[in-house]
Amino acid sequence: MSTMTNSYDINEFKNPLFTVDSVLFTVKDDALKILMVKRANEPFIGSWGLPGGFVDVDSDTTTDVTALRKLEEKTSVAPQYLEQLQAFSGIDRDPRGFSVTLVYFALIAAQEVSSHIETIDDVQWIDIDKINSLSIAFDHKVIIEQAKERLQQKALYSMVPVYCLPEYFTVGQLKSVIETIIGKTIQRKSLIRRIESADMFETIDEKVKSGGRLAQQYKVKPGVDIVNFERNLST
Amino acid sequence: MSTMTNSYDINEFKNPLFTVDSVLFTVKDDALKILMVKRANEPFIGSWGLPGGFVDVDSDTTTDVTALRKLEEKTSVAPQYLEQLQAFSGIDRDPRGFSVTLVYFALIAAQEVSSHIETIDDVQWIDIDKINSLSIAFDHKVIIEQAKERLQQKALYSMVPVYCLPEYFTVGQLKSVIETIIGKTIQRKSLIRRIESADMFETIDEKVKSGGRLAQQYKVKPGVDIVNFERNLST
DNA sequence: TTATAAATGTGTCACAGCGACACTATGATA
């Protein structure tokens, strides 16, 4: 066989630097927060950055696994919701050269991880409104802004915000989480109509105190997908 | 300085194989078609694949540029609409090892490129319903399916389908394109209401024949963004 | 010249789902 073949030599091209990062949201103390990590390495040592890193090509079967692995290193649990946000690329965004970061968008209940995170000093829940006043690595400010917009959009036409709540939750809790995410109030009645029509939730027999009348508890039916509604809530 | 620093050595990790591919849609002869390329190289030589390739880290400023460059090599023009779809990754999807492909989603008017493509024998518009009966490279069948679903969703709540039409178009043409994309009929009246409320289009003085009464022509106002409606058309 | 077909464009009613808001229900507390 000739040495001139059509087969591709893996080292022929310079490959871009490829990383996976996640924007992990939660709602805690009536504020939208994201998980940030204080960087221990160059570049941007000492700044806050999104949790993430390189793919381990010997053990990660997909980039989803990379994202989950990196998040679990920081939170010790898996997020309740994970989806791809977008890739961000550029010749200037990393001083080491052309780089691509595939960014995931994740949700978790604050209760699931709070005690664990409080024991680590380089991992914190940071209020999304305080991001602009901090030193943030790479283009992560822009990434966070886009992730926030996506979350806000999704909150208007789907039930994703339930993944910021524990297994059992009430209408009041869900209403509060949605309002925190989108930054405006919604009608309790509209939310109840959606809960009933979505057919995503089951009621729990035991009710729970809430400062007034006992509240009905709900949980997500096992195995159901997120329902998308045909209309947005009021913009 | 010690040689033991925290700075990252770019060659320390095996980087995944990274490519950029595009699903370029058009509507032609009342059918939804995508641009496919007959592969001239291994792997999957001889099969049909999506147009794409490696980033040129010396000249591409972002992956968007890579996608546009690769599409222009095949069509000789830039698509009218381009957005990221999603990254697809895995240890098995490419025989050369762990690979990631960042997939873009693009739209163009058939008229813009048809004459150019007809002169090339390894680049073709392929009817999306015929994809399953062809030999398709990598996981591109799955990618195409997801791109199609995204396009169908977008057609229900936005005006993206206009980017499958030439600069000047009529309501009848837009209705036909939307119906081809979503695979069902819509109400002309609903479409006109949307055209009027979107404030994205301007009317053209000159009307055009269409087999009956002369039809009003529209064009996209320069510089406007796609409008998203708060409701979907009927599912 | 006139009738017909074909497509464009309009008028309008019904329906669904969200917003608004008054009203009822139930548990804690004084």
Add this chain to the structure above:
DNA sequence: TATCATAGTGTCGCTGTGACACATTTATAA
């Protein structure tokens, strides 16, 4: 037992889509 706080319901109005009849304008053929 009265009051407060939160949970939950009833219902009217509004908006945008679906449906469909009707009017308009052009080409074509009798």
